[in-house]
Amino acid sequence: MPWDDGARARIARAPEVVRGMLVKEIEGWVRRAGRVGVDEAAVDAVKGEWARRGAFHLDPEDPRGAAR
Secondary structure (H helix, E strand, C coil): CCHHHHHHHHHHCCHHHHHHHHHHHHHHHHHHHCCCCCCCHHHHHHHHHHHHHHHCCCCCHHHHHCCC
């Protein structure tokens, strides 16, 4: 999935140990939203969802993202 430079720079600041999971979660959100690439607006939207829901896993099929 294509990433714009700004989104790529923002994810690069995350610790390497979690970066792969961040990419997976962000790209999954982008696909479910019907978008074709990751931009900074998508990164902001995903971060907002994480904060709002209090859960990292946003895929509705992933039980790890269930409300606590």
